Amino acid sequence: MGLERLLQIDRRILYLLIALGTLIPILLPIGFPVSTTRPTERFFEKIESLGPDDVVLASFDYGPTTAPENAPMAEAILRHCFTRRIKVVVIALFPLGGVTMAGQELDLIRAEYPALREGEDYAFLGYKDGAQAAMKQMGVDFAAVFPADHAGRPLGELPLMTRVRNYDDIALIVSLSTNVIAEYWVNLVNAQFRTPVAVGATAVSAPKYYAYLDAGQMLGLLGGVKGASEYERLLLDGYPELRPMYRKPGVYNAMKGMDAQTIDHAIIMLFILLGNVAFFQMRRRAGRGGDASGGAART
Amino acid sequence: MFWKVRLPLLLTALVGLVPIVTFFLTDRVPLIGPAVPFVRDRVERYMIIIAGFALLLGVVNVLQGNLRRIERRLPGWPFAISLLAGLLVMGVFGILSAFRVGPFQGLLATPDGRATPFYWMTIHMFNPLQAAMFSLLAFYIASAAFRSFRVRNVEATILLTAAFVVMLGRTPLGEYVLAWIPGGERWVPRLTDWIMAVPNTAAQRGVIIGAALGAASLSLRVILGIERSYLGLKGE
Amino acid sequence: MNAAPWFEPTRVGAPLVLLLVFSALVLFFIHLSRRGREIFIRRIAGIAAIEEAIGRATELGRKVLYLPGSASVDDNQTIASLAVMRHVASLSASYGADLSVLNKDPLTFAAARETVQEAYLQAGRPDLFTPDRVTYVTYDQFAFTAAVAGIMVRERPAANFFIGAYQAESLLLAETGQSVGAMQIAGTAEVTQLPFFAVVCDYTLMGEELYAAGAYLSKEPAMLGSIKGQDFTKAGLILCILVGVTLEIFGVHWLKQAMTIR
Numbered sequence: 001m002g003l004e005r006l007l008q009i010d011r012r013i014l015y016l017l018i019a020l021g022t023l024i025p026i027l028l029p030i031g032f033p034v035s036t037t038r039p040t041e042r043f044f045e046k047i048e049s050l051g052p053d054d055v056v057l058a059s060f061d062y063g064p065t066t067a068p069e070n071a072p073m074a075e076a077i078l079r080h081c082f083t084r085r086i087k088v089v090v091i092a093l094f095p096l097g098g099v100t101m102a103g104q105e106l107d108l109i110r111a112e113y114p115a116l117r118e119g120e121d122y123a124f125l126g127y128k129d130g131a132q133a134a135m136k137q138m139g140v141d142f143a144a145v146f147p148a149d150h151a152g153r154p155l156g157e158l159p160l161m162t163r164v165r166n167y168d169d170i171a172l173i174v175s176l177s178t179n180v181i182a183e184y185w186v187n188l189v190n191a192q193f194r195t196p197v198a199v200g201a202t203a204v205s206a207p208k209y210y211a212y213l214d215a216g217q218m219l220g221l222l223g224g225v226k227g228a229s230e231y232e233r234l235l236l237d238g239y240p241e242l243r244p245m246y247r248k249p250g251v252y253n254a255m256k257g258m259d260a261q262t263i264d265h266a267i268i269m270l271f272i273l274l275g276n277v278a279f280f281q282m283r284r285r286a287g288r289g290g291d292a293s294g295g296a297a298r299t
Numbered sequence: 300m301f302w303k304v305r306l307p308l309l310l311t312a313l314v315g316l317v318p319i320v321t322f323f324l325t326d327r328v329p330l331i332g333p334a335v336p337f338v339r340d341r342v343e344r345y346m347i348i349i350a351g352f353a354l355l356l357g358v359v360n361v362l363q364g365n366l367r368r369i370e371r372r373l374p375g376w377p378f379a380i381s382l383l384a385g386l387l388v389m390g391v392f393g394i395l396s397a398f399r400v401g402p403f404q405g406l407l408a409t410p411d412g413r414a415t416p417f418y419w420m421t422i423h424m425f426n427p428l429q430a431a432m433f434s435l436l437a438f439y440i441a442s443a444a445f446r447s448f449r450v451r452n453v454e455a456t457i458l459l460t461a462a463f464v465v466m467l468g469r470t471p472l473g474e475y476v477l478a479w480i481p482g483g484e485r486w487v488p489r490l491t492d493w494i495m496a497v498p499n500t501a502a503q504r505g506v507i508i509g510a511a512l513g514a515a516s517l518s519l520r521v522i523l524g525i526e527r528s529y530l531g532l533k534g535e
Numbered sequence: 536m537n538a539a540p541w542f543e544p545t546r547v548g549a550p551l552v553l554l555l556v557f558s559a560l561v562l563f564f565i566h567l568s569r570r571g572r573e574i575f576i577r578r579i580a581g582i583a584a585i586e587e588a589i590g591r592a593t594e595l596g597r598k599v600l601y602l603p604g605s606a607s608v609d610d611n612q613t614i615a616s617l618a619v620m621r622h623v624a625s626l627s628a629s630y631g632a633d634l635s636v637l638n639k640d641p642l643t644f645a646a647a648r649e650t651v652q653e654a655y656l657q658a659g660r661p662d663l664f665t666p667d668r669v670t671y672v673t674y675d676q677f678a679f680t681a682a683v684a685g686i687m688v689r690e691r692p693a694a695n696f697f698i699g700a701y702q703a704e705s706l707l708l709a710e711t712g713q714s715v716g717a718m719q720i721a722g723t724a725e726v727t728q729l730p731f732f733a734v735v736c737d738y739t740l741m742g743e744e745l746y747a748a749g750a751y752l753s754k755e756p757a758m759l760g761s762i763k764g765q766d767f768t769k770a771g772l773i774l775c776i777l778v779g780v781t782l783e784i785f786g787v788h789w790l791k792q793a794m795t796i797r
Binding site for chain 1: 495
């Protein structure tokens with residue numbers, strides 16, 4: 001009988017436990033180990049194979065709402081590129097805050113890599129609307145879509161952009177995405193121009209992209225905080241000198257996020273288990289013809 | 300009848316057929332060749348311009364509705380004041396910033412790194428509010444999962460089992476659970492990867508293909524003028 | 536004259552054939568149904584439950600809330616939603632239910648207002664229509680979600696319809712609706728949001744069921760014929776998949792190569 005009361009529990013108690021399960025690990029990191037999966041390893045290996053003569057196009061296709069998932073990916077990938085002295089062209093195609101997110105991440109990375117020179121080691125071209133149309137036109141000429149960079153300098157004045165005309169000069173496209181824009185990169189750009197595409201997606205969107213991964217249209221996939229933490233793990237294993245950046249107290253990263261996600265998953269699984277035990281008890285007591293809905297929504 | 304029904308249907312048919320036809324053509328087709336790249340690459344961007352004008356219509360509706368609410372002291376009228384205040388402040392700041400008037404020098408940070416007023420409000424008000432709303436998902440997923448994952452029938456049991464395995468496998472718990480068995484620490488993560496790569500992908504592909512055909516059928520009905528719901532009318 | 540340069544060589548293969556076959560099948564069945572042949576479409580539970588939901592709201596004296604999704608009117612899901620909205624508005628007018636349509640997109644708002652007004656007129660209750668029934672909330676995803684969630688908690692609708700394109704707001708809206716005791720019918724083709732709706736809502740229209748809803752509700756021959764044509768195309772694609780998988784197992788790749796679009 002006691003356990004059956006769990007079925008009528010005030011949902012705010014569950015919310016409180018989830019809140020504590022999220023807050024405490026963020027403030028007091030536990031440090032659960034992170035194991036890596038093949039989609040992340042393929043992403044990492046591709047960037048590992050690039051060098052100072054290669055250019056990566058990083059498209060910020062997310063906004064503030066999914067920053068806890070996408071921002072750690074962006075930071076890890078930019079750190080990986082700049083540590084290997086790979087050149088990066090940064091654009092934003094997401095209308096609701098994409099360019100803000102790109103600006104914030106570049107500000108953060110610039111502070112960690114003071115020797116970086118804008119225009120030579122990286123270029124920030126800003127936001128362009130009409131994602132698909134912009135992608136198609138960049139296949140012909142970047143300057144047709146971004147005649148100037150974010151600060152208003154003509155593309156011809158940027159040394160990096162004098163050797164990046166279109167996708168033929170790009171070794172890898174990285175889309176950090178919250179929605180359908182990543183699909184456009186795969187369906188339009190990879191299909192038409194054959195430029196490799198790797199995607200960092202939210203956990204909700206990631207299941208949809210396994211089809212593209214299987215088909216070879218997508219080279220690698222980071223799924224949510226788990227994917228971001230896997231990339232951070234690979235980065236730190238390969239470049240121990242980056243560890244201080246991930247040990248700063250009070251600074252969020254995906255590995256800390258995974259601690260919170262682990263605790264929250266454990267709380268949810270515990271409640272599901274207890275809820276089912278209570279449900280079985282109630283059904284056994286009421287008999288097969290009794291009310292066994294358990295207050296749940298019809299499916 | 301012509302202006303309200305026939306003309307929109309004619310325009311719809313034309314605007315719908317032209318991109319389909321130009322998809323297969325090159326710019327070497329006599330007479331219409333030069334228009335092919337234009338249609339393919341530029342026309343869809345005009346939608347964004349049209350949507351901009353429609354946004355004005357929406358803003359007028361918001362103003363009208365909330366001013367009426369304040370005037371008549373309808374329930375919740377103080378919130379209408381805060382809504383209109385937010386709309387006016389962000390709207391005016393945004394327009395002034397876009398045209399770089401006075402202290403409003405742009406929508407982002409100034410070249411010396413200081414935040415412009417619009418950027419400051421975006422970073423310190425808009426972004427945290429967005430993040431707060433999005434974070435509610437964590438709580439709602441917990442309550443939805445607790446309420447819905449019950450062993451009621453075969454399908455619900457399969458759903459529950461798959462969800463359990465994936466929730467375990469996507470965290471380090473998946474490794475700890477069977478670590479007492481030699482080699483067991485990889486079983487749950489591998490099963491998770493298999494669930495994501497095989498049944499999940501198969502189901503997603505099935506829904507995507509079905510939905511794509513449904514969308515194509517609907518598009519054909521719209522182009523042929525059979526489907527007229529977007530005009531507020533019944534079908535043909 | 537050599538006509539080959541007129542056509543994109545990588546696009547006139549499988550895509551053109553598929554387009555022509557699909558269009559031919561749809562037009563053929565539209566023609567058949569117009570000539571009086573009866574077209575069977577299976578019962579779709581979510582659509583059949585619409586009347587129950589509106590009836591419940593009328594009895595309880597509470598609102599019917601309709602959300603046509605977050606996409607603009609150029610999205611097929613929104614067009615499909617407008618067709619369902621028409622039916623919901625028509626039933627609400629007949630029953631005297633208090634319908635409220637909340638919009639995120641301004642173009643959808645304009646189309647929705649026309650649709651609802653026309654539905655009330657056709658139902659013979661133009662007196663019950665007021666412009667306030669169809670309102671524009673805001674373009675921002677989570678500001679819209681917050682506003683609608685607040686309306687649900689304050690006004691406690693008895694029936695919620697989430698029909699159209701949804702993103703992350705789907706679970707927020709559905710769970711809030713569940714907490715106020717509303718009967719909820721959802722319909723979307725967004726595969727990432729279907730699991731949330733399926734778990735929380737009472738009925739869910741999945742993918743093509745949403746697109747078929749307008750045809751199903753109207754019962755018009757041309758509409759039903761197009762569904763049949765779509766079904767036959769799907770049957771053909773299933774056959775292609777089975778044949779293609781078999782050929783690939785035996786190392787024969789011509790079908791896969793023929794179907795590759797560049």
